[in-house]
Amino acid sequence: xxxxxxLRLRVAIAFAAFGALISFLMGVFLQxxxxxxxxxLIDDTLTAELDDYFARRERNPHSKxxxxxxxxxxxxxxxxxxxxxxxYLHALPPGRHDITVGALAYRIAVAxxxxxxxxxxxxxxxxxxxxxxxxxxxxxxxLIVVLCAAVGGxxxxxxxIAPVTELAKQVRNRSPDDWSRRMADxxxxxxxxELAHAFDLHLGRIRAFMERExxxxxxxxxxxxxxxxVISSATEILLSDDTLTxxxxxRVLRVERAAREMxxxxxxxxxxxxERHAMAIESTTHVADVVDEAVEKHRxxxxxxxxxxxxxxxxxxxxxxxxxxxxxxxxxxxxxxxSYTEQGEIRxxxxxxxxxVSDTGCGMxxxxxxxxxxxxxxxxxxxxxxxxxxxxxxxICDQYGWKIRVTSQEGCGTAIRIxxxxx
Numbered sequence: 234x235x236x237x238x239x240l241r242l243r244v245a246i247a248f249a250a251f252g253a254l255i256s257f258l259m260g261v262f263l264q265x266x267x268x269x270x271x272x273x274l275i276d277d278t279l280t281a282e283l284d285d286y287f288a289r290r291e292r293n294p295h296s297k298x299x300x301x302x303x304x305x306x307x308x309x310x311x312x313x314x315x316x317x318x319x320x321y322l323h324a325l326p327p328g329r330h331d332i333t334v335g336a337l338a339y340r341i342a343v344a345x346x347x348x349x350x351x352x353x354x355x356x357x358x359x360x361x362x363x364x365x366x367x368x369x370x371x372x373x374x375x376l377i378v379v380l381c382a383a384v385g386g387x388x389x390x391x392x393x394i395a396p397v398t399e400l401a402k403q404v405r406n407r408s409p410d411d412w413s414r415r416m417a418d419x420x421x422x423x424x425x426x427e428l429a430h431a432f433d434l435h436l437g438r439i440r441a442f443m444e445r446e447x448x449x450x451x452x453x454x455x456x457x458x459x460x461x462x463v464i465s466s467a468t469e470i471l472l473s474d475d476t477l478t479x480x481x482x483x484r485v486l487r488v489e490r491a492a493r494e495m496x497x498x499x500x501x502x503x504x505x506x507x508e509r510h511a512m513a514i515e516s517t518t519h520v521a522d523v524v525d526e527a528v529e530k531h532r533x534x535x536x537x538x539x540x541x542x543x544x545x546x547x548x549x550x551x552x553x554x555x556x557x558x559x560x561x562x563x564x565x566x567x568x569x570x571x572s573y574t575e576q577g578e579i580r581x582x583x584x585x586x587x588x589x590v591s592d593t594g595c596g597m598x599x600x601x602x603x604x605x606x607x608x609x610x611x612x613x614x615x616x617x618x619x620x621x622x623x624x625x626x627x628x629i630c631d632q633y634g635w636k637i638r639v640t641s642q643e644g645c646g647t648a649i650r651i652x653x654x655x656x
Contacts, residue, residue, distance in 0.1 A: 241390045248386025249379050256375040260368075267367050271360045272340070276329060279342035279353050282306070286353075287346055298351070307352040322352050331357075396425040404432055450503055457499050464492040490530065497557045518556040520563070520653070521546035524583055527564040534571040546583040552653050554633055562629045566590040566649050569623070577646070586655075591648035597641040623649075 282304060289296045298306025307318045321332060322341070327350075330341040340355045403416050415433045420426040468489040472482060524546050535542070552559060570579045570592040577593030623639075630637045630651060641647040 240394065241387055244390040245383045245387035248389075249383035252382030253375065253379045256378040260371040260375055263371060264364070264368055268364055271357075271364065275340045275355050275357060275360065276342070278304075279329075279340065279355055282353055283342060283344055283351060286351070290346075298353070303356050305354040305356075307354075309350045309352070310348070318352065325352070396420055397428075400425060400429055400432070403429075407436070454499065454503060458496070461492050461496045461499075465489065468492065487533075494530075497560060500555075500557050516556075517551040517553050518559045519548065520550045520552060520559060520583055520588060521548050523556065523559050523563050524567075524581060524588065527560060527567045528581065531564065531568050531571050534568065538574070539576045540571075540574055541578045543578060543580045545581070547585055549585045550583060550653065552633075558629050558632075562626045562651065563588065565623065565626050566651075569649075570594065570647075574646075587650055587652045589648060589650040591646065593646040596643045596645050596647050598643050599641075602639045602641050626651075 282299060286296070286298060286306065298308055300306065307322065309318055319334075321334065322343075325341065325343050327343045327345055330343065332339050332341055336358070338357045338361050340357045342351075342353045342355075344351045344353075400416065400420065403419070407416070415429075416436075417426055417430040417433050420429045468485050471477065471485045472489070477485070524544065528542065528544055532542075566588075567581065567590060570581075570590050574592040574594035579590070579592045582589045582591075627637055629635075636652040636655075638650045638652070639647070640650075
């Protein structure tokens with residue numbers, strides 16, 4: 234909704250700017266035309282007055298030049314310098330001139346006739362005031378045009394994008410399982426209808442992909458569970474055989490544990506593959522219990538290493554997430570700490586909001602800390618394994634909005650913290 238309003242605002246501003254530009258250019262042209270027309274009328278008046286005075290001067294050499302409120306005339310004769318002529322006129326050559334004297338503006342015509350120079354001054358102050366008033370009216374008109382263009386643009390873009398808005402609403406509210414009606418049927422055969430048709434095609438492809446995915450996951454789950462059931466049955470029979478040595482039993486137990494973990498991993502990954510809104514939360518998981526279980530299941534990795542494991546958990550932390558996913562996230566952190574630490578201390582701390590696993594193992598370089606989270610198959614150079622563990626942990630954290638933080642220094646150890654809830 235915000236982006237739609239931004240579009241309408243941008244179009245309204247564009248309309249207003251375009252209207253302002255056109256209005257400004259038109260106003261400049263009108264102002265220039267009005268000024269030029271007034272100038273021409275004044276020049277025509279001065280020319281007519283000069284011609285009329287020349288004629289009167291021919292009939293009566295002592296005829297006085299005009300002297301009215303609007304028009305003043307002066308004559309300078311080569312033989313008679315008694316005529317008082319204002320000093321600002323002395324240096325003016327023949328032609329048309331604009332001069333401001335105090336608060337008055339004059340349009341001056343200077344002409345030579347029969348060895349005499351004539352100065353006719355037309356008071357253009359009134360004309361300038363009219364031009365100023367005309368400019369103010371043009372400015373007001375430009376402002377009105379800009380406002381009308383902005384309002385019109387805002388309304389017009391609303392009308393234009395209404396079909397696009399409706400299409401966006403249908404796409405946003407369309408459930409992936411709702412394929413009963415084509416969106417293109419609700420729109421005209423225009424660009425928006427073509428866009429709706431394209432959406433229908435893509436939604437059809439998505440539907441086919443989802444059906445293939447569901448079939449694949451169902452088949453995979455069935456085949457995986459069948460194979461794991463066979464392995465579990467075989468290990469159960471082997472463990473009941475009293476002729477097995479202790480070493481052989483440990484190997485069978487390891488196979489049984491791997492099969493069980495594979496089953497849990499498969500279930501968790503199938504849950505991860507679902508859309509978030511489809512992941513029904515049926516129970517909550519106590520993180521402390523998961524931590525204790527993960528520690529016990531992975532103690533065999535410590536073997537005879539001189540490592541002290543410190544576990545501090547709080548029973549108050551529960552998360553509304555499938556237990557298998559929580560176990561995968563916790564077990565990966567603990568397995569990495571147990572595998573990559575040769576001596577020193579591993580500390581597992583779980584409070585009411587977070588879990589921290591820190592070790593004194595090999596550590597990582599700064600550039601590796603980001604790669605292990607974002608690159609699924611990136612492993613530490615001297616590590617054993619594919620490097621998919623922490624990437625999977627991050628995917629689980631992202632799925633549920635948890636925050637994961639990695640602090641590591643090569644040769645000093647690593648600390649990884651999962652924040653289930655914000656403080």
